[in-house]
Amino acid sequence: MIRILKYSLAVFTFLSATSLFAQKKWTLEECINQALQNNIQIKRSIYTSEIAKSDYIKSYADVTPAINAYGGHGISKGLSYNYYQSTYEDKKVESGSFGITSELDLFQGFTKISSISGNRYGYLASKSDVEKLKNDLVLNVVANYLQVLYASEMLELANEQLTVADLKLNKTKSQFELGQITEGGFLEIKSQYHLEKKNLTVANNNLVMSRLTLAQFLELDSTNNFQIDLKKDLIITSPPIPDCNEIFGIASVSLPEIKSSEYRLLQSKKGLNMARALRSPRIYMSFDYNSRYSQSAIDPFSASLRPYPDYSYSNQISDNTFTSIRLNIQIPIFNKYSTQNQISRAKINVLDRKEALNETKKQVLKNIQQAFADALAAKDTYDQSNESVNALQQVFEFSSQKFDLGMINAVDYWIAKSNLVRANADLINAKYSYLLKLKILDFYRGIPITL
Structure with missing residues (x-):
C-alpha cells in the first residue's frame, strides 16, 4: 500500500511539473x-x-624577477682529464652540480x-x-x-x-x-x-x-x-x-x-x-649561486689533499659554493x-x-x-x-x-x-x-x- 502511495505521489508530481511547464x-x-x-x-x-x-x-x-633552479648528477667512464689533479685517468666517475639563477630588468x-x-x-x-x-x-x-x-x-x-x-x-x-x-x-x-x-x-x-x-x-x-x-x-x-x-x-x-x-x-x-x-639599452641585474661535487675531487684546503670519499659530497658542496651578483647593460647597435x-x-x-x-x-x-x-x-x-x-x-x-x-x-x-x-x-x-x-x-x- 505504501509503495502504491509513493508511486502515485511521484506520478502526480511529474504531471504537475509538466503541466506547469506547459502553462x-x-x-x-x-x-x-x-x-x-x-x-x-x-x-x-x-x-x-x-x-x-x-x-x-x-x-x-x-x-x-625571473628565478630558476638547476641541477644534475652524472656518471662518466673512460679516459678523461682530472683537473683537480692535473692528470689523465681512465675510470668511472660520478659528479654533479646545482644552482640558482635570477634576472631582474631595471630599465x-x-x-x-x-x-x-x-x-x-x-x-x-x-x-x-x-x-x-x-x-x-x-x-x-x-x-x-x-x-x-x-x-x-x-x-x-x-x-x-x-x-x-x-x-x-x-x-x-x-x-x-x-x-x-x-x-x-x-x-x-x-x-x-x-x-x-x-x-x-x-x-x-x-x-x-x-x-x-x-x-x-x-x-x-x-x-x-x-x-x-x-x-x-x-x-x-x-x-x-x-x-x-x-x-x-x-x-x-x-x-x-x-x-x-x-x-x-x-x-x-x-x-x-x-x-x-x-x-x-637594457639594464638588468643577474644573480647566480651554484656548487658542485665529484668523485675525482681532492680537498685543496687539507695538507694531505684527501680524496673522495674522505672528501665527502657535503664538504665539497660547502667548499665549492660560488655566488655572483652582476649589473649588466645591453646596448642594441645593429x-x-x-x-x-x-x-x-x-x-x-x-x-x-x-x-x-x-x-x-x-x-x-x-x-x-x-x-x-x-x-x-x-x-x-x-x-x-x-x-x-x-x-x-x-x-x-x-x-x-x-x-x-x-x-x-x-x-x-x-x-x-x-x-x-x-x-x-x-x-x-x-x-x-x-x-x-x-x-x-x-x-x-x-x-x-x-x-
Missing part, C-alpha cells in the same frame, strides 16, 4: 535572459575575454609599463566585444518575439475571418435554397469560405515557424509547448523621435563596438611604444633592421586602428540614420493603415447590408471583404514594424527594451 508563458524579459545565459557564441566570446584577462594579469608578473625603455597598459586595453576591448554580441542577440530576440506576436494576431484575424465566412456561408445557403440568390452567388461565397480555411492553415504554420525560430534563439532543449506572453493590450504610442545627431551623440559614448575600436586604437599606440623601446621594421609595422597598425574606429563610427551613424528613416516611414504607414481600416470597415458593412438585400452580387461583396482583410493584415504588419523600429531607436539611445 508557462515567456515574457520578453525572460526570453532575453534565457538567450543571454545559454547562447554558445557569447560563452565562447567570454572565454576569449578571460584569455585576454589572463594576458593582462601576466603582464604585471613580467615586472618581477628597458618602459617596455613592461607599455605592455601592462596595452594588455589592459586589449582586455577591455574583448569585454566590449562580448557586450556587442549580447546587444546583437537582444535585438534578434526582440525582433523574433515581435514576429511571434505578429503571427499570433494574424492567426486571430484568420480565425475571425473564417468565423465570418462560415456564418455568411450558412446564411447564403439558406438564401440559395429559398431561391433568393443564384447558384453562382452561393458558389462564390462557398469558395471564399474554403479560401479562409486555407488562410487559417497558412497563418497557423507561420505562427509555428516563428515560435520555433524564437525558441532556437533561446537555446531551449525542447520547443514543445513553448508559448510566449501575448500582449492583448499592446498599445502603440507615437513619441517624438529625436534627431539623428542627438541619438548618435548618445550611441557614440555607450555602444560597445565603438568602445572596442577605441580600446584597440589605444592598444596599438602602446604597441608602438614597445617597438620604439627596442632602441633603448640587428638587421628588425627594430625599425617592428616600428614601421606598429605605426601602420596605429593608422589602421584609427581608420577602423572611423569606420565603426560611420557604420553606427548609417545604422542610426537608417533606423530613423525606417521609424518615420513606419509611423506614416501605421497611421495610414489605421485610416484605411476605418474607411474600409464602413465600406464592408455597407456592402454586407446591400448583399443581404440582393442589391449587389457575391463578387462585389467578396471584393469589399477582401479589401478589408488585406487592410487589417497591413495594419497588423505596420503596427509591429513600427514598434520594432521604435525599439531599435530606444536601443541606440540606451533605453532598456521592454513591451
Whole structure:
C-alpha cells in the first residue's frame, strides 16, 4: 500500500511539473535572459575575454624577477682529464652540480609599463566585444518575439475571418435554397469560405515557424509547448523621435563596438611604444649561486689533499659554493633592421586602428540614420493603415447590408471583404514594424527594451 502511495505521489508530481511547464508563458524579459545565459557564441566570446584577462594579469608578473633552479648528477667512464689533479685517468666517475639563477630588468625603455597598459586595453576591448554580441542577440530576440506576436494576431484575424465566412456561408445557403440568390452567388461565397480555411492553415504554420525560430534563439532543449506572453493590450504610442545627431551623440559614448575600436586604437599606440623601446639599452641585474661535487675531487684546503670519499659530497658542496651578483647593460647597435621594421609595422597598425574606429563610427551613424528613416516611414504607414481600416470597415458593412438585400452580387461583396482583410493584415504588419523600429531607436539611445 505504501509503495502504491509513493508511486502515485511521484506520478502526480511529474504531471504537475509538466503541466506547469506547459502553462508557462515567456515574457520578453525572460526570453532575453534565457538567450543571454545559454547562447554558445557569447560563452565562447567570454572565454576569449578571460584569455585576454589572463594576458593582462601576466603582464604585471613580467615586472618581477625571473628565478630558476638547476641541477644534475652524472656518471662518466673512460679516459678523461682530472683537473683537480692535473692528470689523465681512465675510470668511472660520478659528479654533479646545482644552482640558482635570477634576472631582474631595471630599465628597458618602459617596455613592461607599455605592455601592462596595452594588455589592459586589449582586455577591455574583448569585454566590449562580448557586450556587442549580447546587444546583437537582444535585438534578434526582440525582433523574433515581435514576429511571434505578429503571427499570433494574424492567426486571430484568420480565425475571425473564417468565423465570418462560415456564418455568411450558412446564411447564403439558406438564401440559395429559398431561391433568393443564384447558384453562382452561393458558389462564390462557398469558395471564399474554403479560401479562409486555407488562410487559417497558412497563418497557423507561420505562427509555428516563428515560435520555433524564437525558441532556437533561446537555446531551449525542447520547443514543445513553448508559448510566449501575448500582449492583448499592446498599445502603440507615437513619441517624438529625436534627431539623428542627438541619438548618435548618445550611441557614440555607450555602444560597445565603438568602445572596442577605441580600446584597440589605444592598444596599438602602446604597441608602438614597445617597438620604439627596442632602441633603448637594457639594464638588468643577474644573480647566480651554484656548487658542485665529484668523485675525482681532492680537498685543496687539507695538507694531505684527501680524496673522495674522505672528501665527502657535503664538504665539497660547502667548499665549492660560488655566488655572483652582476649589473649588466645591453646596448642594441645593429640587428638587421628588425627594430625599425617592428616600428614601421606598429605605426601602420596605429593608422589602421584609427581608420577602423572611423569606420565603426560611420557604420553606427548609417545604422542610426537608417533606423530613423525606417521609424518615420513606419509611423506614416501605421497611421495610414489605421485610416484605411476605418474607411474600409464602413465600406464592408455597407456592402454586407446591400448583399443581404440582393442589391449587389457575391463578387462585389467578396471584393469589399477582401479589401478589408488585406487592410487589417497591413495594419497588423505596420503596427509591429513600427514598434520594432521604435525599439531599435530606444536601443541606440540606451533605453532598456521592454513591451
